[in-house]
Amino acid sequence: xxxxxxxxxxNVTIGxxxxxxxxxxxxxxxxxxxxxxxxxxxxxxxxxxxxILRIIPPLQGAVIYDNNCRPRFGYxxxxxxxxxxxxxxxxxxVLMGTFGQAKPFSFTPGKNRDLVEQCLKDVGMLDLKxxxxxxxxxxxxxxxxxxxxxxxxxxxxxxxxxxxGVDITAxxxxxxxxxxxxxxxxxxxxxxxxxxxxxxKWINKIIRIKNNMVIFEKTS
Amino acid sequence: xxxxxxxxxxxxLLRNSxxxxxxxxxxxxxxxxxxxxxxxxxxxxxxPQVSNAxxxxxxxxxxxxxxxxxxxxxxKAMALTGSIVFTLITIFTLAILERKGKxxxxxxxxxxxxxxxxxxxxxxxxxxxxxxxxxxxxKGEIIAIPDFYLWSMLAIYGIIFIFLTGFHRNLILISYxxxxxxxxxxxxxxxxxxxxxxxxxxxxxGVMAVGPMxxxxxxxxxxxxxxxxxxxxxxxxxxxxxxxxxAAFGGFYISYCFDLPTGPIxxxxxxxxxxxFYLGKICFLFRK
Numbered sequence: 284x285x286x287x288x289x290x291x292x293x294n295v296t297i298g299x300x301x302x303x304x305x306x307x308x309x310x311x312x313x314x315x316x317x318x319x320x321x322x323x324x325x326x327x328x329x330x331x332x333x334x335i336l337r338i339i340p341p342l343q344g345a346v347i348y349d350n351n352c353r354p355r356f357g358y359x360x361x362x363x364x365x366x367x368x369x370x371x372x373x374x375x376x377v378l379m380g381t382f383g384q385a386k387p388f389s390f391t392p393g394k395n396r397d398l399v400e401q402c403l404k405d406v407g408m409l410d411l412k413x414x415x416x417x418x419x420x421x422x423x424x425x426x427x428x429x430x431x432x433x434x435x436x437x438x439x440x441x442x443x444x445x446x447x448g449v450d451i452t453a454x455x456x457x458x459x460x461x462x463x464x465x466x467x468x469x470x471x472x473x474x475x476x477x478x479x480x481x482x483x484k485w486i487n488k489i490i491r492i493k494n495n496m497v498i499f500e501k502t503s
Numbered sequence: 504x505x506x507x508x509x510x511x512x513x514x515x516l517l518r519n520s521x522x523x524x525x526x527x528x529x530x531x532x533x534x535x536x537x538x539x540x541x542x543x544x545x546x547x548x549x550x551p552q553v554s555n556a557x558x559x560x561x562x563x564x565x566x567x568x569x570x571x572x573x574x575x576x577x578x579k580a581m582a583l584t585g586s587i588v589f590t591l592i593t594i595f596t597l598a599i600l601e602r603k604g605k606x607x608x609x610x611x612x613x614x615x616x617x618x619x620x621x622x623x624x625x626x627x628x629x630x631x632x633x634x635x636x637x638x639x640x641x642k643g644e645i646i647a648i649p650d651f652y653l654w655s656m657l658a659i660y661g662i663i664f665i666f667l668t669g670f671h672r673n674l675i676l677i678s679y680x681x682x683x684x685x686x687x688x689x690x691x692x693x694x695x696x697x698x699x700x701x702x703x704x705x706x707x708x709g710v711m712a713v714g715p716m717x718x719x720x721x722x723x724x725x726x727x728x729x730x731x732x733x734x735x736x737x738x739x740x741x742x743x744x745x746x747x748x749x750a751a752f753g754g755f756y757i758s759y760c761f762d763l764p765t766g767p768i769x770x771x772x773x774x775x776x777x778x779x780f781y782l783g784k785i786c787f788l789f790r791k
Contacts (some may be wrong), residue, residue, distance in 0.1 A: 339686045356686040369540050369679055372735045382676050383687040388669040415734055435687065 380434025557589025
């Protein structure tokens with residue numbers, strides 16, 4: 284762990300309800316790093332991802348954040364995991380990214396609305412801001428969720444299967460968008476995927492989960 | 504028009520019932536927003552029934568000579584306590600079982616509804632003295648509401664409305680994407696508990712005033728109607744309450760003019776509004 288480390292996993296065991304899936308995980312994500320969590324369905328990659336985010340507590344070991352201060356996470360869930368019953372417009376969804384600092388009993392400040400517009404511009408979706416989120420395609424939803432993550436002003440972007448369920452053209456566009464955001468905002472990026480072919484060349488760390496073990500395949 | 508000016512007069516005999524109806528019509532849809540969006544509609548059926556069972560149980564205890572509040576002459580305080588206790592115990596038990604993920608939610612809620620309904624009838628049958636009051640409550644006859652209860656409702660519903668408005672963003676975020684809320688440092692469990700507490704209190708007080716059927720109607724129908732015609736969360740919440748207040752006002756006016764029970768008229772009017780909006784939407788889509 285050094286001064287640039289955002290997240291450090293120290294001898295972590297992950298699992299659900301006391302049942303361990305993978306033990307002895309040690310790695311760190313530094314500022315500006317790009318990493319992929321690769322593994323088959325059911326291998327435990329989403330559990331590891333959620334443990335990193337402290338959505339699930341580790342069974343053993345510790346997930347340590349930089350100076351014990353939670354990094355600003357730009358969390359991007361899978362588009363289809365969000366319920367379509369909510370009558371949110373695209374603007375409503377992206378505005379959620381600003382709720383971390385929102386004060387109770389206050390109107391949305393103008394600067395937050397400007398930030399939402401900027402984030403939508405960054406992902407090329409400003410024209411759709413009045414559209415219903417539920418009516419968008421899979422690829423469009425994913426871009427909007429990336430815009431929402433940007434609205435948190437993150438220092439690390441965490442994406443859960445960002446190209447699952449979208450067509451090949453949209454997959455390429457989403458990966459180019461993530462690469463562009465990584466360079467433009469100097470963001471660390473960590474994403475989960477189950478297909479090796481989805482891993483772009485600019486990724487510098489591959490964390491593969493296989494047979495209940497973590498294997499590091501690429502570090503540059 | 505004469506009846507309308509009578510209703511709006513500050514000296515109107517049934518003014519408390521009228522104001523309570525408007526209050527329920529305004530605030531309940533704001534809680535209903537979370538029932539519909541979190542897909543807890545079935546819970547919206549079961550909880551008023553449980554609250555009702557709590558009220559009938561309290562009446563029964565009162566008849567048997569058990570008093571929670573010996574110095575309070577009216578049984579209303581005791582009935583309200585029964586309503587709150589039953590509702591809160593049920594909502595938190597259901598929430599804990601839901602979180603543990605054991606069994607099926609629909610089964611649990613269906614079971615709760617059936618048992619609560621049966622218990623209400625048994626408690627009423629055992630209790631000849633409270634029977635007429637409980638039966639009129641079940642029918643939704645919103646007539647005799649004392650000033651004290653009106654002011655209590657105004658205070659409780661007012662606080663809950665302020666809470667829901669003030670913390671709207673947090674409540675929406677934890678409902679829509681709990682994982683993201685955690686990554687933003689929100690304590691999802693605490694917010695969930697607060698939301699369930701609010702739901703329990705709204706139902707417990709509301710059922711005491713207007714009965715389970717009316718509460719269920721105002722929790723769900725305005726919200727379902729608003730969802731059909733709005734775009735965006737803020738218009739959705741505002742239109743839900745506007746529909747609720749309109750139905751409460753219109754329902755009271757019709758029931759007063761034609762001497763009909765207010766509660767069922769309110770719910771029928773909500774159903775008519777839903778139907779009109781649905782037809783309007785179909786026509787709009789057809790023309791488009």
